[in-house]
Amino acid sequence: MHSSSSPKSETADILARDSQYLLPVYARYQVVMERGEGVYVYDTDGNRYLDLMAGLGVNGLGHAHARMVKAMAEQAAKMVHLSPQYSSKASVDLAQRLCELSGLSSVFYSTGGSEAVEGALKLARAYGHKNFGAHKHRVIALNGSYHGRTYGSLSVTGQSKYRSDFEPGLPGIDFVDREDLAQLEAAVSGDACCILLEPILGEGGVHELSHEYLKRARDLANRHSALLIFDEIQCGLGRAGDWFAYQASGVRPDALILGKPLGGGLPLSALVVDRDLVNTLGVAKHGSTLGGSPMACRMGVEFLSVMEDDNLLAQIRETGAVLKRELEKLAATSPIAVEARGRGLIQALELNVPGRPIVEAGLKEGLMLNVVQGHILRFLPSFLLTPEHVMEAIPVITRLLEQEAAKHPASVATTSTAR
Numbered sequence: 001m002h003s004s005s006s007p008k009s010e011t012a013d014i015l016a017r018d019s020q021y022l023l024p025v026y027a028r029y030q031v032v033m034e035r036g037e038g039v040y041v042y043d044t045d046g047n048r049y050l051d052l053m054a055g056l057g058v059n060g061l062g063h064a065h066a067r068m069v070k071a072m073a074e075q076a077a078k079m080v081h082l083s084p085q086y087s088s089k090a091s092v093d094l095a096q097r098l099c100e101l102s103g104l105s106s107v108f109y110s111t112g113g114s115e116a117v118e119g120a121l122k123l124a125r126a127y128g129h130k131n132f133g134a135h136k137h138r139v140i141a142l143n144g145s146y147h148g149r150t151y152g153s154l155s156v157t158g159q160s161k162y163r164s165d166f167e168p169g170l171p172g173i174d175f176v177d178r179e180d181l182a183q184l185e186a187a188v189s190g191d192a193c194c195i196l197l198e199p200i201l202g203e204g205g206v207h208e209l210s211h212e213y214l215k216r217a218r219d220l221a222n223r224h225s226a227l228l229i230f231d232e233i234q235c236g237l238g239r240a241g242d243w244f245a246y247q248a249s250g251v252r253p254d255a256l257i258l259g260k261p262l263g264g265g266l267p268l269s270a271l272v273v274d275r276d277l278v279n280t281l282g283v284a285k286h287g288s289t290l291g292g293s294p295m296a297c298r299m300g301v302e303f304l305s306v307m308e309d310d311n312l313l314a315q316i317r318e319t320g321a322v323l324k325r326e327l328e329k330l331a332a333t334s335p336i337a338v339e340a341r342g343r344g345l346i347q348a349l350e351l352n353v354p355g356r357p358i359v360e361a362g363l364k365e366g367l368m369l370n371v372v373q374g375h376i377l378r379f380l381p382s383f384l385l386t387p388e389h390v391m392e393a394i395p396v397i398t399r400l401l402e403q404e405a406a407k408h409p410a411s412v413a414t415t416s417t418a419r
């Protein structure tokens with residue numbers, strides 16, 4: 001059991017000032033993390049945690065990876081930021097690598113996932129306007145999807161709980177249920193400029209779209225001259241066990257959105273587009289002052305190189321298979337677990353009780369867990385996680401579920417969506 005701080009400790013002081021000076025937009029956990037090492041994080045009281053959420057999927061190479069630290073120090077001594085009107089070796093090296101890996105043609109950098117989604121929406125609308133006229137502006141997105149918090153990305157997020165306080169959002173957005181081919185067919189028509197999909201819905205609870213669904217989306221996009229855009233901010237760049245989650249389906253998008261681990265922890269996202277779209281966003285039609293800095297791109301190059309040199313895709317698949325097997329066992333045995341889902345290192349255990357008490361209890365037992373949709377434990381660990389780490393976590397998770405189940409007699413257990 002972890003030690004907790006006395007009221008006068010540094011930890012208590014930081015938490016008190018946190019609630020005084022930071023907007024309460026996040027329901028923060030009552031610990032203060034100080035440093036990390038690989039898949040472990042240490043708090044200000046010296047307690048160690050196995051990190052199973054990797055900074056919401058950003059820390060692909062864990063914490064303080066020696067090669068990333070070296071690359072960062074070297075680049076910091078040369079140049080951190082440069083106007084995007086100038087070229088840097090790092091930004092070109094990374095763009096070339098992303099194009100080679102995806103088979104797409106050209107990259108636009110921005111700083112975070114939401115900003116990259118904005119770029120994708122502008123690309124789709126500009127494509128519609130330029131080629132067909134202003135009527136071709138409708139965006140088809142999924143109920144239950146998550147694409148970000150800025151106005152455009154929020155407008156295409158298919159969860160009204162996130163949008164309702166901020167309406168009206170962008171016009172011309174139609175939401176359809178995932179896996180409902182008839183709804184998709186009915187929604188995509190001549191005035192659709194794009195279909196926007198997460199091949200694995202992440203924040204929505206880790207739901208992988210079937211290959212059939214992705215193929216039908218591709219067919220409909222072709223038939224109605226709409227773009228097919230995949231948001232792989234969460235599931236891409238190795239997390240699902242392939243460079244990109246869509247690759248298993250054989251369906252190729254017209255544009256791909258990447259973020260989270262891309263900058264090795266620095267703010268970096270990318271919109272990667274196919275050949276035909278290279279000139280759709282013309283000069284001065286889009287931009288991002290901080291997007292694609294030499295520093296963030298140098299980290300991106302190093303991240304991809306480490307992935308390759310250390311054969312991490314294979315490790316993600318192997319560790320992911322062990323995690324899946326163990327979560328499936330829990331889903332079959334725990335009265336409060338409903339289903340295990342996902343692949344690679346994007347997985348979930350859906351519960352029929354709220355998940356936050358389990359995350360809070362997990363912190364006391366040395367685990368950093370994550371809950372989405374109020375009742376779904378989502379696992380987004382670092383790609384350095386091994387089967388041994390999984391087997392270190394599983395007895396703790398089993399115990400946490402048992403303790404929580406004891407509080408919820410089966411007769412009163414219900415599915416909750418409270419956050």
Ligand SMILES: Cc1ncc(COP(=O)(O)O)c(C=O)c1O
Nearest residue numbers: 112113114146147148202233234
């Ligand atoms: C699929 C997807 N799209 C977009 C975003 C938004 O990214 P950011 O929070 O970096 O703006 C996220 C973040 O979780 C995401 O998972």
